[in-house]
Ligand SMILES: [Zn+2]
């Protein structure tokens with residue numbers, strides 16, 4: 001079979017890779033329906049994370065079950081399934097507490113930009129739809145496997161409540177999905193921080209009520225202006241840089257909460273500053289599995305349409321161009337079709 005392999009920064013190739021097969025009785029193999037490039041794939045692509053040996057890429061997927069291991073009874077060949085970038089048994093104490101992305105048997109997915117994918121912990125990880133959904137739903141369901149689930153976690157971790165004010169830092173796919181989540185959870189005012197016109201438009205369509213184009217301390221000053229000088233109830237940090245985290249912490253009101261879901265790169269938090277801010281802080285890899293049944297249902301009922309974050313569709317064998325387009329910000333997110 002063929003799949004994407006990263007060799008060096010800026011060098012992703014579509015080439016022959018080892019066939020996906022059952023290695024453990026808890027595995028499944030799926031045939032990819034659609035997959036995509038993630039903003040976090042750009043960290044190694046841009047040389048911000050070491051690559052080491054050439055290795056496969058991709059952690060977002062929906063597909064058709066091809067084969068299951070002997071211990072997998074929850075899904076069967078032919079079913080359409082949605083999973084998460086972090087696999088989980090869904091039975092250990094961390095899973096029972098709703099933090100499946102800290103599962104004691106967790107394995108992170110990393111081979112999904114390929115024709116077939118091996119899914120470890122398939123029993124706990126995969127959720128099958130009742131019937132095979134129409135192709136128009138596939139992008140939305142794919143978004144649920146990471147960016148929509150992560151945006152939801154940002155809103156959940158930042159304790160968005162009906163009637164509250166939420167600020168979203170970051171206008172990538174996760175930030176845009178975080179706007180959807182804040183709206184679904186009842187935020188009355190949703191302030192999206194974005195300086196890119198097409199993304200501002202999508203943020204508004206997803207439910208943003210205000211757009212702030214300033215960044216850094218100027219951005220914080222704008223948020224304060226919009227919130228009677230106090231700051232926002234909830235801030236959803238969806239970038240992972242030091243500047244974005246500072247912006248998030250300074251935009252929350254005393255007693256407010258920051259949910260941070262961008263993988264931190266060179267972020268350091270000052271203890272004194274955090275202490276006196278009175279801001280609650282929670283983040284980490286999203287427990288997407290906890291949200292899957294609900295989010296799948298919202299997509300299939302057409303209540304939300306997170307698939308709109310995909311603004312470029314390419315055949316899987318042009319995956320390298322998909323990375324380039326996102327790196328150069330010509331695309332928000334690239335959908336790949338086998
Ligand atoms: Zn991702």
Ligand SMILES: [Zn+2]
Nearest residue numbers: 090092095103
């Ligand atoms: Zn577990």
